Amino acid sequence: MADTSLFSPENLEAARVFVGSALALTGAVFSAAGSIGVLRFPDFYTRMHSASVTDTLGATLVLFGLMLIGGWSLVSFKLLCIWIFFMFTSPTASNAAANGAMKAGLEPFLGKWTGQKIKIEGQEALRAQEDRE
Amino acid sequence: MEAHFSPSVLIANIVLMAMLGVITIAIIRLRSLFAIVMLGGVYSLVSAAWFQAMDAVDVSFTEAAVGAGISTTLFLAAMLLTVRTAKPSKPIKKRWAPLAVVLATGAALVYASVDLPVFGSAEAPANAHVGKAYIEATPSDVGTPNIVTAVLASYRGFDTFGETVVVFAAGVAVILLIGFGERARAASDWRGKDEEQDENFSDDSHLILRVVSKFLIPLIAIFAFYVHFHGEYSPGGGFQAGVIFAVAVMLYALIFGLKAAMTAFPPVWARAGAAIGVAIYGMTGIICMINGGDFLDYDYIFGPPVEGAHHGHHNWPQITGIIGVEVGVVVAVACVMITAFYAFAGRVPEIRDEDW
Structure with a gap:
């Protein structure tokens, strides 16, 4: 008797590629959002946050989506290795960059976003930062 | 078309x-x-x-x-x-x-x-003449799945020898221009001495970076050897492997300080390795000559080829020769790169934390 349940092997096989593509597309959306954030956010730390979201969440979703599409194969194993490498390097790089900026004396902007004003402050802080160097 | x-x-x-x-x-x-x-x-x-x-x-x-x-x-x-x-x-x-x-x-x-010619065109000279000949002959001549490696290390082994010598010469040129680096010269004195606490290490502001890189740098070095020994099956080979290994040493120097890196990989090794790598490549060719073949004719690497003893999938003399010259390439490239890096970095009096 054929397995007619929702989770029959045929259904799972059909869902695999579909879910994988959906995951990869979601990851692409997160990456795009991260890129927009890098361009639009007011100061270094917020941009850093945005960039690291791209690196971790976006890359995770894309890689897991591709793994689902790839199935049980060497390709999927390599993608898993890439993911593990990403999980080690990307947060470390973000941490090192933010840490370096903090040590160099770049103050994060605190308080409410007021548009133009905070932008000018940011440029002043950057200029002060360059002078110090 | x-x-x-x-x-x-x-x-x-x-x-x-x-x-x-x-x-x-x-x-x-x-x-x-x-x-x-x-x-x-x-x-x-x-x-x-x-x-x-x-x-x-x-x-x-x-x-x-x-x-x-x-x-x-x-x-x-x-x-x-x-x-x-x-x-x-x-x-x-x-x-x-x-x-x-x-x-x-x-x-x-x-x-x-x-x-x-249009990209991928079958009539393009690269695809019609010599490239086609390599693709047809590699499975029986050399037997490595990656034809690029076969062309690079076997058919064109002489050219690759030239490239390795060029890398070596470039390293010598760097040394002639800027020297071994002040600190590199003093490095032999550092070995075995008690390390006074470097101010880099006194505050652990980059603790996460240090811990993670301590875990990753050995993996990078292992990956370099994978790239090298897997070069006949997958993309990569001696040049890439040498560069990746050099990057592992450089990352170590950037994160833990030049002194620690020079203790782990002494500049003397790097200098000697650059020459030894080229010598390994050349000796592989000379072994073939001693056994009666031409320079870098790997069919003669274990002695004159035996008729009919031919290989199902693997042509072992060829593969041994390819791995031999690739070892030479990997050692030469890695050591030249590390020497050049030491030469640059050794001229800086102290790599301070705020420089990064």
């Missing part, structure tokens, strides 16, 4: 080329050397992705390892010797003569490119 070019590949090519153009303009307009070095790495990564899209995986791998990996690191080391920003020495004037020369050259190149 039909080129099967899927639209997605076409779009990817156009996007990647556009990105290369944008990065180039950004590099020209920027004055911060740090940003320029980083963008240079990005440029190499985008080119690597583009080569990948053109199915040139070996070239892509080399571009990623050499362009994005080691060049960026070497530039960073060199940047410590200089200031962070480049200032134009005089105000930029409009110079028409250079512009005219550049435009004329560009127009000539575009004009010439019209005559190039």
Whole structure:
């Protein structure tokens, strides 16, 4: 008797590629959002946050989506290795960059976003930062 | 002349080329050397992705390892010797003569490119003559799945020997220009001595970076050997492996300090290895000559070839020869790169924390 349940092997096989593509597309959306954030956010730390979201969440979703599409194969194993490498390097790089900026004396902007004003402050802080160097 | 070019590949090519153009303009307009070095790495990564899209995986791998990996690191080391920003020495004037020369050259190149064969065309000289011969002969002559490795290390072994010598000569040129580096010369004194606490280590502001890199750097070094010994089966080979290994040592130096790196990998080893690597390559060829063959004729590496003893899948004399010369390449390239890095980094009195 054929397995007619929702989770029959045929259904799972059909869902695999579909879910994988959906995951990869979601990851692409997160990456795009991260890129927009890098361009639009007011100061270094917020941009850093945005960039690291791209690196971790976006890359995770894309890689897991591709793994689902790839199935049980060497390709999927390599993608898993890439993911593990990403999980080690990307947060470390973000941490090192933010840490370096903090040590160099770049103050994060605190308080409410007021548009133009905070932008000018940011440029002043950057200029002060360059002078110090 | 039909080129099967899927639209997605076409779009990817156009996007990647556009990105290369944008990065180039950004590099020209920027004055911060740090940003320029980083963008240079990005440029190499985008080119690597583009080569990948053109199915040139070996070239892509080399571009990623050499362009994005080691060049960026070497530039960073060199940047410590200089200031962070480049200032134009005089105000930029409009110079028409250079512009005219550049435009004329560009127009000539575009004009010439019209005559190039379509990408992937079967009638292209690269695909019709010698390339086709290599593809047909490799399975029976050499028996390595990666034809690029067979061409590079076996059919064209003599050219690759020349390239290895060029890398060695370049390393010698760097040393002649800037010396071994002040601290590199003193490095032999450091070994075995008690290390006084470096101020880098006194506060653990980069604790996470240190812990993670301590875990990752050995993996990078192992990956270099994988790239080397798997070179006949997959993209990669001696040059890429050597560069990756050198990057592992450089990362160690950047994070834990030059002193620790020089204790782990003494500059003397690097200097000796550069010469030994070239010698290994040459000796592999000479062994073939001793056994009665030509220089780098790997069929003779275990003695004159036995008729009929031929190999199902693997032609062991050829594979041994290829691995032999690739060992030479990997040692020479890695050691030349590390020597050059020590030469740059050793000239800086102290790599301070705020320099990073």
